[in-house]
Amino acid sequence: MTTPAQTQIRGMGHSVKRKEDPRFLRGRGHYVDDIKLPGMLYMDIARSPYAHAKILNIDASKALALPGVLAVITGKDLDAAGLAWMPTLMSDKQMVLPVDRVVYQAQEVAAVIATDRYIAADAITLIDVEYEPLPPVVDPIKALEPDAPLVRPDREQKTNHIWHWEAGDAGKTDEAFNSAEVVVAQDLYIPRIHVSSIETCGCVASFDKVEGKLTVYMTTQAPHAIRTVFSLVSGIPEHKIRIISPDIGGGFGGKVPVYPGYVIASVASIQTGLPIKWIEDRSENLQADSFARDYHIHAELAAKRDGTMQALRVKTIADHGAFDAAANPSKFPAGLFSVITGSYALDAAHVEVDGVYTNKPSGGVAYRCSFRVTEAVHTIERMVDTLAQQLHMDPADIRMKNFIPPDAFPYKSATGWEYDSGNYPAALQKAMDKVGYAELRREQAEKRARGELMGIGISTFTEIVGAGPSNTFDILGIKMFDSAEIRVHPTGSAIVRIGVQTQGQGHETTFAQIVAEELGLPVENIAVEHGDTDTAPYGLGTYASRSTPTAGAATAVAARKIRDKAKKLAAHLLEASEDDIEWSDYKFQVKGVPSRSVTMQQVAFAAYTNHPQGMEAGLEAVDYYDPPNLTFPFGAYICVVDIDRGTGEVKIRRFVAIDDCGNVINPMIVEGQIHGGLTMGMAPALLEAITYDENGNIQQGNLMEYLLPTAMETPVWETDRTVTPSPHHPFGAKGVGESATVGAPPAIANAVVDALSHLGVTHLDIPITPWKVYAILQEHGATEV
Amino acid sequence: MHFEGTQQINAPITTVWRYINDPDKVAACAPGFKTMEILGPDHFKPTIAVGIGAVKATFTLDVRRIDVNEPTHAAMTARGNAAGSAVEMRATMDLAADSDSLTTMAWVADVNISGTIASVGARLMEGTAHKLTAKFFDCFRQNIEAPSAEEPSQAPAT
Structure with missing residues (x-):
């Protein structure tokens, strides 16, 4: 049974057509590569043909002689600024550009900044890199043998072993195996695969020399975390960094890491004071961006x-x-x-x-x-x-x-997880x-x-x-809560800003439905905004199916905070005690008297025009939700x-x-x-x-x-x-x-x-x-x- | 990639040896040969354009002749780069006189190709390499056997 109010509100459980689709279906999506800024320059990246080699020399003279080429950036240039390496999200470090060695094929070796995308592409073929090939190791089992080539001599630990991790109870498990009637064993290889989003990675970095502010339009699933990392690495104060993640053509986890191209483009923009665009081509994306499984x-x-x-x-x-x-x-x-x-x-x-x-x-x-x-x-x-x-x-x-x-x-699993329901x-x-x-x-x-x-x-x-729950889940120390901020406007429409970032999941629709359900406002009157660190509340981003469990929860809780205040306003409008007001069928009514009721729209208007003495004006709330x-x-x-x-x-x-x-x-x-x-x-x-x-x-x-x-x-x-x-x-x-x-x-x-x-x-x-x-x-x- | 083969050439071993010791004549048969810089009697820098599928690249090679044992054995190493690709090669050639006018040439080559050509053209690489190698030796034999050795035919560029 659907009530007329439910039909009008279209909250939980309705197959509301996706609000984002009209722009996508009409080719009006706005992706990073659609961004064009005045005076924008273009970057392309020369990559290593070798999986493992020493770099003896990089001669950029021929590339620099090509008309339209403004700069060639190498690892030595970045090293001078302390930026040849960057931290990864896993407490390792990663080369932005190599100073003296490459460690995988298609690794970034040098970047060209030019006035035109085509000139930049021509120029990278003119960079003369002298390599001394080293034997590579591509099999992780061979990599653990004592005489295997060392992939990371920069580390103190001179092996290819990174970490050992275990869970569960070894003793109890061995005991069960020792007395088992049947044991089956199997080797399985889950091969390396690539996310291959339709949109490759890229950015437009734009540094305003007057304001000292760096704005980066970036294909990222986690804009806030990126802003914090950028600030920590570069020393630029966090309020002077703005990460904007516009429409994203597929993320699937591949757009969580920070890729060297983002950093090089940002450095180039800071140095030139001009916007720099970098967009990977398909093969670069497939060969060099982070992989899954293996x-x-x-x-x-x-x-x-x-x-x-x-x-x-x-x-x-x-x-x-x-x-x-x-x-x-x-x-x-x-x-x-x-x-x-x-x-x-x-x-x-x-x-x-x-x-x-x-x-x-x-x-x-x-x-x-x-x-x-x-x-x-x-x-x-x-x-x-x-x-x-x-x-x-x-x-x-x-x-x-x-x-x-x-x-x-x-249910508590043998490795310690508590399954919620099933x-x-x-x-x-x-x-x-x-x-x-x-x-x-x-x-x-x-x-x-x-x-x-x-x-x-x-x-x-x-x-x-x-x-995830903040007692166990963090990324670089930042707890994995997520957030929502809701403002209800005087005429009863609303804006929701969330800390997660859609890449096709339909957040602009589903998060509006959550608010519609909780506040009794029609779904079409609720705008959802995300992906801009200057306006969205802090959150860890969208991956791991976490948006609904974390930011979705935050949205519902923020809406319930608003409803609590709205109830006070409703009591004021209905001239009843707050205790006598109930929320029923998407409106406030005096208990047992459906004829005496006010809608959320009426309450919202009152919040700005007719709020009781002593009450703060407005109708908004924020929630940072830490899932239990x-x-x-x-x-x-x-x-x-x-x-x-x-x-x-x-x-x-x-x-x-x-x-x-x-x-x-x-x-x-x-x-x-x-x-x-x-x-x-x-x-x-x-x-x-x-x-x-x-x-x-x-x-x-x-x-x-x-x-x-x-x-x-x-x-x-x-x-x-x-x-x-x-x-x-x-x-x-x-x-x-x-x-x-x-x-x-x-x-x-x-x-x-x-x-x-x-x-x-x-x-x-x-x-x-x-x-x-x-x-x-x-x-x-x-x-x- | 590993290649090897033998062929008989209708020429005396000394003629064949003279031929393979003339870098210009060898280069003339290299498919896609563009230019050559001679740095010493056993050290050359040819530039060669190759195409594998949709990928075209111009390699500048550094070629050294090593282990020369006149008139029966020669070996060479070559290393070269093109944009985003690299090649390394080691090749040996052995000559045997079957008669005064017939020579057998046996050759072995190991080639490592890295980078864009290897990763984007992987499926076509082996076939293309076989085709180019065959073309090279065919041209070589024809030129030696040609009535006027002073006017060698050119291998078509690819």
């Missing part, structure tokens, strides 16, 4: 013979490239990887990760995955299937048997009913008898998002694949996705997030991987080689949901942006292994390419001629 995992699962899972033991080598420039919360160098026990009730678990340097660009970006959760979910979901296969159990049955029971929440059996049952699981198993048996290959794969994942816990969205995905025995191609016939992200603000946006996320989850399962040859040459430096999914490969996604609200979030939401990317890959991998299991296949590393499958079919004489 985890070498060894996992073991202990169980009883009846399929009861008992303990999990995991050892991982994490390839972080040449700089540890990931964007994890400071205390979590391996992110939230310890959520690896997933949706299952385990007695014990122990997880170890060792971070390693190699001669590759930085790794560790949380690509649409709340800090290493994709790697964790892939591991546990594959291990559950491995165990089922070993015990000849159905993968759905083994999951049902081992789920954390719905009445066990809040109902895993309900989600899996709904998925099984929707897909027709029993019927599919019958079909599979028939087809198998005829030699046809069909597989059914399940993934019942638990996500961990919404970083993380949120744990979950889902059950079932994938049905057919395998072409002539080509080895995996065809996704059906994919049913049941997601539970708690209470939903905008069902249409959630569905869109799931569709996009599933496609981005299918891609690494079947298509994407970045590899390097022994010399450190990236093998997928363009989109011919790096296979992004297109509409051709994307199946019809069948989505639905269950709703298990978060008990600690102000309106019971959990965040959804990353669930599908995290949950989809193991469903697909499990389906392919299932299709080939009768041939003795127990595991396949992703991406499962046609060639990989065809080789297996050939080996078993199962190809179709």
